[in-house]
Amino acid sequence: MNIIVLELLIIALLLLANGVFAMSEMALVSARPARLRNLADSGRPGAASALELTATPNRFLSTVQVGITLIGIFAGAFGGATLADEIAAALSPLPGVGPYAAHLALAVVVIGITYFSLVVGELVPKRIALQHAEPIACLVAPPMLVLSRIASPVVRILGGSTEVLLRVLRVREQNAAPITDEEVTGLVREGFRAGVFHRAETEMVESVLGLDRLHVRDLMTKRPRIVWIDVAESHEDIWHKIVVSHHTHFPVYEDRPDHVLGILSVKSIYAHLAAGVPVQVRDLVTPALLVPESQSAIHLLETFKRDGRHLALVTDEFGGICGLVTINDLLEAIVGELPEPGRTAPASYLRRADGSLLVDALVGIEELHDILPALVLTEAEQRRCTTLGGYVCSQLGHIPKEGETFDAHGCRFEIIDMDRLRVDKVLITLLPATDTAA
Numbered sequence: 001m002n003i004i005v006l007e008l009l010i011i012a013l014l015l016l017a018n019g020v021f022a023m024s025e026m027a028l029v030s031a032r033p034a035r036l037r038n039l040a041d042s043g044r045p046g047a048a049s050a051l052e053l054t055a056t057p058n059r060f061l062s063t064v065q066v067g068i069t070l071i072g073i074f075a076g077a078f079g080g081a082t083l084a085d086e087i088a089a090a091l092s093p094l095p096g097v098g099p100y101a102a103h104l105a106l107a108v109v110v111i112g113i114t115y116f117s118l119v120v121g122e123l124v125p126k127r128i129a130l131q132h133a134e135p136i137a138c139l140v141a142p143p144m145l146v147l148s149r150i151a152s153p154v155v156r157i158l159g160g161s162t163e164v165l166l167r168v169l170r171v172r173e174q175n176a177a178p179i180t181d182e183e184v185t186g187l188v189r190e191g192f193r194a195g196v197f198h199r200a201e202t203e204m205v206e207s208v209l210g211l212d213r214l215h216v217r218d219l220m221t222k223r224p225r226i227v228w229i230d231v232a233e234s235h236e237d238i239w240h241k242i243v244v245s246h247h248t249h250f251p252v253y254e255d256r257p258d259h260v261l262g263i264l265s266v267k268s269i270y271a272h273l274a275a276g277v278p279v280q281v282r283d284l285v286t287p288a289l290l291v292p293e294s295q296s297a298i299h300l301l302e303t304f305k306r307d308g309r310h311l312a313l314v315t316d317e318f319g320g321i322c323g324l325v326t327i328n329d330l331l332e333a334i335v336g337e338l339p340e341p342g343r344t345a346p347a348s349y350l351r352r353a354d355g356s357l358l359v360d361a362l363v364g365i366e367e368l369h370d371i372l373p374a375l376v377l378t379e380a381e382q383r384r385c386t387t388l389g390g391y392v393c394s395q396l397g398h399i400p401k402e403g404e405t406f407d408a409h410g411c412r413f414e415i416i417d418m419d420r421l422r423v424d425k426v427l428i429t430l431l432p433a434t435d436t437a438a
Contacts, residue, residue, distance in 0.1 A: 007083045011113065014075045015121045018068055023125035024144050025064045027136035028053055035134050046138035049145045054137075058162065062155040063148040071121075075113055084109045181209045200335075207334045214297040219333055220314045220323030222362055222387070224422055228257055229264055231281050238281065242266055249311050251324065252285045258320050261285050263311060288313045293322055301330055355430065358416065361389030361423040374430060375409055389423035407431060 033054060040047035053060040088105035092098045129136050148155060166172075188205045191197040197205075227245045229238055229252045241250070250264045251257075262285030272279050289312040291300060304310060304327055314323040349359040349371050357372060365382050368391075369375065377391070385391045392413060393399065395406055399421055405414045410431050417425040 003086055007086070011075055011083070012116075014071050015113075015116050018071045018075075018117065018121035019125035020140070021064050021067045021071070022122050023129045023136060024140040025061065026126040026129035027133050027140060028060055028144070029057070030130055030133040031137040032134065036137065039134060039138060044138055046141045049141035050134075050137040053141055053145060053148075058159050059148050059155060060144055062158040062162075063144060063151055066151050066154055066158070067147065072117075075117070185209060203336075204334055211297040211301070211330075211333065214333060215293065216291055216295045216297065216300055216314050216325055217293040217323070217386075219297060219300075219329040220293070220325040221329075222323050223257070223321060224362060224419070226251060226257075226324050228253060229281065230254070231261060231285075233281075235279070242269075251288065251313060251321075252281060260288050260313060260321060263288050290315050291325070293317075297330060297333060300325065304330070357428045359388055359426050359428055361387060361392065361426050363388045365391065372411070372428060375411055375428070377409065388426055392423050392426060 028050060031050060031054060033051065036047050036051050036054065040051055084102070084105045087108060088101040091101040091105060094101075097104065185206055188197060188202050192199060192202040227241055227247055227250055229241060229250045231252055231254045248266045250266075252261045252264045253259050254261055261282065264281060264285050268284045269279055272284070289303070289307055289309045291303060291312045291314055293314050293316055295303075300312070303312070310327040312325050313321050314325055316322040348363045348367065349357050351357055359368070359371065363371070364387055365377065365385065368388055369377075381391065381394070385394050392415065395408060395413070396404065400415045400418065400423055402415055402418050405412055407413075412429045412431055414427040414429070415423060415425075416427050
């Protein structure tokens with residue numbers, strides 16, 4: 001009986017050694033190089049060795065495989081050659097079992113070793129390694145590195161044989177796939193769920209990663225909402241616009257808005273007034289920075305950094321001015337809406353008591369769907385226009401007049417207000433189901 005206990009103890013040690021090799025393999029494969037590099041920079045023992053092993057996976061995988069194979073051979077030898085004989089001798093005196101004692105003992109040994117090999121030698125160690133990949137990798141890397149050097153002749157033979165077989169199978173080694181925005185976003189969301197990141201941090205990271213998909217046209221203030229200054233306007237009119245708008249910079253034009261002279265800064269006006277110098281708007285304008293509406297937001301940021309500007313006029317494909325974009329628009333694309341001190345942003349729509357909506361005609365088509373989910377435009381209609389005002393004009397086929405109405409997509413659209421030739425306010429009312437069906 002003492003011999004059986006000793007052999008069981010040896011087999012248990014072999015299975016534990018198998019578990020150490022399996023845990024080492026999983027930890028080194030799962031460890032993130034970036035985190036190992038940070039640990040190495042901070043002086044964590046074993047991190048440099050772990051980085052060395054992860055850089056040459058063929059080396060440590062061959063070492064692990066050699067160790068696991070040798071352990072399997074020894075475990076099988078002890079179990080089949082000695083332990084099975086001892087168990088068979090103990091079972092032989094039992095009535096009805098004697099003739100089958102050897103076969104039964106071998107089956108017990110094989111099933112037992114297989115079970116504990118899977119649980120103790122594979123599954124549990126690998127689960128532990130997955131949960132603590134970097135710390136375990138730092139712990140096991142130095143001895144694994146020593147073992148790989150001791151077993152280097154065998155490792156070279158196995159590595160060379162692997163390379164030859166891969167070439168015969170025409171399997172080429174591929175570079176690691178680059179990290180995508182989706183993977184980074186997924187990691188940040190996991191960090192948020194784990195409590196590592198704040199919700200605001202998660203949203204800002206996602207917004208930053210999406211800057212290359214945004215264009216200037218998505219950020220700009222559209223032309224009808226720009227506060228223009230005519231160089232020929234009186235000082236009283238100019239000051240009225242400055243005071244009412246609360247802006248600090250204004251595009252200045254001559255004759256027509258597309259003939260832009262430059263940008264007027266309120267600071268420069270105050271500086272001249274403080275110095276007692278007469279204010280001449282034409283002399284105070286600075287050249288305007290022009291950017292195309294198709295430029296990406298990330299390139300716009302680079303343009304602002306390169307030119308040292310915080311404001312640019314946006315041009316369309318025909319060379320006309322179609323909007324204005326500032327550095328604050330870029331910031332709001334990342335952190336969300338930032339209301340100016342002492343001011344509240346005007347509402348883009350007003351829900352009335354009867355359920356109808358009074359909507360600003362400059363509301364974008366995508367925002368319109370958020371305001372009224374029941375209104376679903378076709379893809380062709382969405383491609384044809386970008387604002388509610390553009391949709392109204394495309395449906396009517398002419399410049400609308402106040403009071404005109406039309407029905408579409410289960411809604412009634414009524415033009416409430418016009419700003420000269422531009423639609424300003426539209427009343428949208430959901431039609432009853434009977435009218436919609438009709």
